[in-house]
Amino acid sequence: MATKLPPVDIVIVGMGWTGGILAKELGPTGLKIAVLERGGQREPKNDFAVPLIRDELRFSSRHDMMMDVSQDTYSIRNNPSETALPMRRLGSFLPGEGVGGAGAHWNGVTWRWPDHELRIRTKYEERYGKNYIPGDMPLQDWGVSGAELEPYYDKFEYVAAISGKAGNIKGAIQKEGNAFEDPRSREYPLPPLLQNHASQLFAKTAKELGYHPFVRPTANASQPYTNPDGMKIGQCQYCGFCERFGCEANAKGSPLITVIPVAMRNPNVELRTYSWVTKVLKDSTGKKATGVQYVNVLTGEEMEQPADLVILAGYILSNVHLMLLSGIGKPYDPQSGTGVIGKNYAYQAGAGVTLFFEDKSFNPFIATGGWGTSIDDFHTNWNFDRTKHGGIGGAYITVGGSHGRPISYRPLPPGTPQWGSAWKRAVAKWYQGSINISASASVMPNRINYLDLDPTYTNRFGQPLMRMTFEFRENEHKLVRHAAEVIGGIGKAMNPTLMSKPAPRMTWSVVPYQSTHNTGGAVMGADPNTSALNRYCQSWDVSNVFVTGAGAFPHNSGYNPTGPVGALAYWTADAIREKYLKKPGSLI
Amino acid sequence: MAEGKSRVDVGRRQFLGGAGVAGAAAAAAHALTPVAPASAQTPAQTAPPAGAQPPQPAGYTYFKPQEALFIEAVVDHMVPKDELTPSGTDIGLATYIDRALAGSWGKGDRLYMQGPWARGTANQGYQLPLTPAALYRAGIEGANAHCRKAYGQTFDRCTSEQKEVFLRELSGGKITLAGGLPGRAFFSVLYDNVMEGMFADPIYGGNRDKVCWKMIGFPGVAANNAENVKQYADGRRFPANPVGIADMS
Numbered sequence: 065m066a067t068k069l070p071p072v073d074i075v076i077v078g079m080g081w082t083g084g085i086l087a088k089e090l091g092p093t094g095l096k097i098a099v100l101e102r103g104g105q106r107e108p109k110n111d112f113a114v115p116l117i118r119d120e121l122r123f124s125s126r127h128d129m130m131m132d133v134s135q136d137t138y139s140i141r142n143n144p145s146e147t148a149l150p151m152r153r154l155g156s157f158l159p160g161e162g163v164g165g166a167g168a169h170w171n172g173v174t175w176r177w178p179d180h181e182l183r184i185r186t187k188y189e190e191r192y193g194k195n196y197i198p199g200d201m202p203l204q205d206w207g208v209s210g211a212e213l214e215p216y217y218d219k220f221e222y223v224a225a226i227s228g229k230a231g232n233i234k235g236a237i238q239k240e241g242n243a244f245e246d247p248r249s250r251e252y253p254l255p256p257l258l259q260n261h262a263s264q265l266f267a268k269t270a271k272e273l274g275y276h277p278f279v280r281p282t283a284n285a286s287q288p289y290t291n292p293d294g295m296k297i298g299q300c301q302y303c304g305f306c307e308r309f310g311c312e313a314n315a316k317g318s319p320l321i322t323v324i325p326v327a328m329r330n331p332n333v334e335l336r337t338y339s340w341v342t343k344v345l346k347d348s349t350g351k352k353a354t355g356v357q358y359v360n361v362l363t364g365e366e367m368e369q370p371a372d373l374v375i376l377a378g379y380i381l382s383n384v385h386l387m388l389l390s391g392i393g394k395p396y397d398p399q400s401g402t403g404v405i406g407k408n409y410a411y412q413a414g415a416g417v418t419l420f421f422e423d424k425s426f427n428p429f430i431a432t433g434g435w436g437t438s439i440d441d442f443h444t445n446w447n448f449d450r451t452k453h454g455g456i457g458g459a460y461i462t463v464g465g466s467h468g469r470p471i472s473y474r475p476l477p478p479g480t481p482q483w484g485s486a487w488k489r490a491v492a493k494w495y496q497g498s499i500n501i502s503a504s505a506s507v508m509p510n511r512i513n514y515l516d517l518d519p520t521y522t523n524r525f526g527q528p529l530m531r532m533t534f535e536f537r538e539n540e541h542k543l544v545r546h547a548a549e550v551i552g553g554i555g556k557a558m559n560p561t562l563m564s565k566p567a568p569r570m571t572w573s574v575v576p577y578q579s580t581h582n583t584g585g586a587v588m589g590a591d592p593n594t595s596a597l598n599r600y601c602q603s604w605d606v607s608n609v610f611v612t613g614a615g616a617f618p619h620n621s622g623y624n625p626t627g628p629v630g631a632l633a634y635w636t637a638d639a640i641r642e643k644y645l646k647k648p649g650s651l652i
Numbered sequence: 653m654a655e656g657k658s659r660v661d662v663g664r665r666q667f668l669g670g671a672g673v674a675g676a677a678a679a680a681a682h683a684l685t686p687v688a689p690a691s692a693q694t695p696a697q698t699a700p701p702a703g704a705q706p707p708q709p710a711g712y713t714y715f716k717p718q719e720a721l722f723i724e725a726v727v728d729h730m731v732p733k734d735e736l737t738p739s740g741t742d743i744g745l746a747t748y749i750d751r752a753l754a755g756s757w758g759k760g761d762r763l764y765m766q767g768p769w770a771r772g773t774a775n776q777g778y779q780l781p782l783t784p785a786a787l788y789r790a791g792i793e794g795a796n797a798h799c800r801k802a803y804g805q806t807f808d809r810c811t812s813e814q815k816e817v818f819l820r821e822l823s824g825g826k827i828t829l830a831g832g833l834p835g836r837a838f839f840s841v842l843y844d845n846v847m848e849g850m851f852a853d854p855i856y857g858g859n860r861d862k863v864c865w866k867m868i869g870f871p872g873v874a875a876n877n878a879e880n881v882k883q884y885a886d887g888r889r890f891p892a893n894p895v896g897i898a899d900m901s
């Protein structure tokens with residue numbers, strides 16, 4: 065029997081970027097807020113101290129800051145005809161755990177997704193006709209426009225200390241920025257990061273080929289900075305231990321040093337760590353949440369936390385899992401195409417090529433998380449004619465190189481032996497002289513890519529695991545084949561001694577790390593028959609449940625997701641504060 | 653290490669060469685007089701004391717003698733002594749793997765171990781009901797049984813050519829080991845561990861004297877590159893003088 069606790073006004077599940085933003089924005093209302101985080105506390109000064117934090121084996125190979133899959137994992141398969149098997153080890157993607165969530169150890173790349181992503185069906189139908197969108201692709205508008213989100217993107221960028229160069233300020237194209245971006249109201253809070261030799265060579269060649277290179281915007285601070293909440297951010301030291309690590313210099317825009325400590329200044333906000341939410345509780349009508357059930361993982365005790373408003377702010381997969389376990393919204397059925405929870409799950413596609421230069425040193429270890437030089441000519445550039453190569457979406461292309469940590473970073477030309485003296489000589493020869501050009505591509509929803517509950521496997525509490533059914537489909541194949549051609553062309557023009565064969569990712573394996581950009585499963589939209597959430601990220605079915613994070617994305621762009629994740633969290637916080645709390649109930 | 657000879661002879665290792673002993677002594681002295689303040693501000697250019705490295709106690713905590721022979725033979729074949737590094741055993745790779753298997757990772761930390769069990773597709777990843785330590789136990793037994801059948805002797809006694817053929821077949825998925833154990837699954841963990849032993853921080857027992865970091869020019873843990881990023885943005889090689897966790901502790 066669960067111990068019933070005194071009620072609170074708002075319970076927030078998860079204390080990462082979005083939980084921190086919601087707690088910080090709603091704290092000043094004076095309402096009683098409990099934030100439940102299934103992992104432990106983190107304190108940068110202690111947890112990220114040098115030399116402890118500069119341990120590739122512990123933090124990168126062994127995933128010290130990540131979700132522990134021995135406790136809870138996902139079952140995975142490529143197609144509905146297969147039997148899903150549990151992801152027994154982390155690999156393809158790395159959900160975070162503990163206060164700060166994945167925001168404590170992300171790389172920092174922060175984009176604004178343009179209006180043509182947010183109104184994707186409308187825009188593609190307008191330009192390419194209704195027949196251009198395949199029948200098995202439930203492509204849909206998000207219910208919110210680029211112009212509506214602009215102030216919220218701005219807010220997130222200034223809080224998270226984004227370094228970058230604007231490409232379009234109120235319609236005026238800015239030299240050196242991304243000319244293809246939507247208009248923004250002002251410059252980034254910090255100037256762009258410095259660029260390494262590899263990025264400079266890439267920029268030069270890309271320009272010669274007629275493309276439009278620019279420095280990628282990211283939350284690695286190019287200068288010391290104080291954000292609008294008065295939080296101090298240090299200057300990036302280009303240490304090469306960024307993604308998968310915490311920052312000892314407090315130079316990575318992270319919720320741990322921004323929104324979370326600000327939220328915790330409110331005496332009415334309480335953070336409970338080691339509190340693993342297992343279910344959202346509902347009343348007898350099924351239309352109203354009454355709170356959450358959780359386990360205190362330090363004692364094993366079950367607790368019930370009654371609340372008037374429930375905000376799911378965990379990792380996308382955790383949020384969708386909780387909705388399926390709790391019956392918040394109708395589960396998606398791929399046969400009939402009905403139901404909404406688990407629908408439109410998407411991942412990240414891509415392609416890569418490695419260049420080898422005999423006479424150059426790129427010092428790959430002098431690096432930081434999100435830096436790099438990108439081109440957006442085949443992605444956000446709306447004038448790029450998609451009919452030639454087919455497909456919806458595109459790929460942005462980058463040379464950056466976030467680290468030279470040698471357990472995982474040892475580029476070798478094809479045909480190199482796997483061991484022996486010849487292998488060692490090749491490792492020593494090419495470690496300094498390699499460049500990777502990577503393409504990050506969109507993934508459009510497909511009728512048979514979805515999330516549901518596994519019929520066989522369970523987590524530590526005996527609850528069904530979430531099952532992921534996903535494969536890169538025809539649309540992704542078109543995009544990555546084209547991206548591979550483009551990066552191969554740029555690579556050749558950079559005139560390397562040797563070059564690998566440009567490799568598009570054609571199938572999804574759970575083994576090698578690819579990206580933690582999982583999206584969808586609890587998507588936002590204008591129609592309750594095709595979306596789980598309305599445009600304010602409020603559940604259509606249970607109106608006192610709001611859900612943050614990339615689960616709301618009806619499709620995945622080639623861009624990294626944290627920009628809209630942050631912007632939508634502020635957008636939702638505003639809707640709750642200004643609309644919902646004044647008149648609880650469905651906002652639409 | 654010579655073909656077919658064992659390093660496991662009790663006590664022998666302690667008398668072998670000066671490297672281990674001198675290293676341990678230097679590390680002990682280093683612990684008393686830290687040369688680098690424990691802060692991020694130490695530039696990588698500061699040379700650590702010669703021979704500084706964490707203590708490398710001899711012996712194994714997981715491997716049985718026959719297993720140790722196999723592992724030493726594998727790491728010495730994959731990482732032979734040459735102009736770039738000493739042999740795999742001499743840079744601590746067998747020690748690294750032994751400690752990893754004896755520790756929480758070897759015992760299945762962060763591994764989901766609930767059945768039912770099925771082979772699955774390659775895309776579904778590791779699906780064996782074995783912890784890494786148990787996989788090594790069965791894998792080494794199976795590998796030696798295979799070598800006995802194919803070459804008339806255990807792997808450690810095979811010729812260099814036989815070892816090469818066996819490892820290639822194992823890595824290429826051509827060998828199923830005793831009891832139906834897929835050879836490639838064993839090889840893949842073994843290979844990853846050899847790479848970790850070479851390139852992880854020396855504090856874990858491999859990469860002795862940071863020799864593999866020196867081989868490639870990786871400066872290690874004490875990186876404060878706000879100035880270096882400007883100075884080395886023109887393709888000049890950064891003169892790495894590697895620093896490990898023990899050097900800063």
